[in-house]
Amino acid sequence: AQSVTQPDIHITVSEGASLELRCNYSYGATPYLFWYVQSPGQGLQLLLKYFSGDTLVQGIKGFEAEFKRSQSSFNLRKPSVHWSDAAEYFCAVDGRGGGNKLTFGTGTQLKVEL
């Protein structure tokens, strides 16, 4: 079955520390991959996306993600976390099955300690 897994429900990092949020997918072919961020009570903001080409993708707010086909992963990274990065992060996948339907991971809640 097609699925998206975010293994970490909660992550706490200190401000200024590096961050990596994990995302694994299970699809027959390489899907379109997305990372979104959601602040409490808000909608989703797109951080970055991967469709094809360079496997290291740069996004907004200093985030980047690397697509690794061999590991079926699309992990999100940031070298130095800011307190304002505290939010919920969702990995999402468009399985290219038509209709642009997205399947979301369960999300990772990021807490930043000052």
Place this chain on the structure above:
Amino acid sequence: GAVVSQHPSRVICKSGTSVKIECRSLDFQATTMFWYRQFPKQSLMLMATSNEGSKATYEQGVEKDKFLINHASLTLSTLTVTSAHPEDSSFYICSAGLAGAHEQFFGPGTRLTVL
């Protein structure tokens, strides 16, 4: 560009009443709109996909007679929760997609509370 709005942002209603939520693409024409619901501390679950001028496609387990979706134009889709009950209380988020763009643009969400 690619801004999506939702109205209202919050709504409180009594059990048994109906509530309509609007989703608008403000600066582009959306060939497809999507409706999601999100329970506290959980992920987004796709409820239905709607294409302008045609019937919505509902995900398994979503009652189409309870969650009425209308996509009358390329910039407006509405979700009506009919005969709402407390268990329908949730955060409803819409998104809009451009043909061939493989990307969805999300609205800010609507918090529905049914008393």
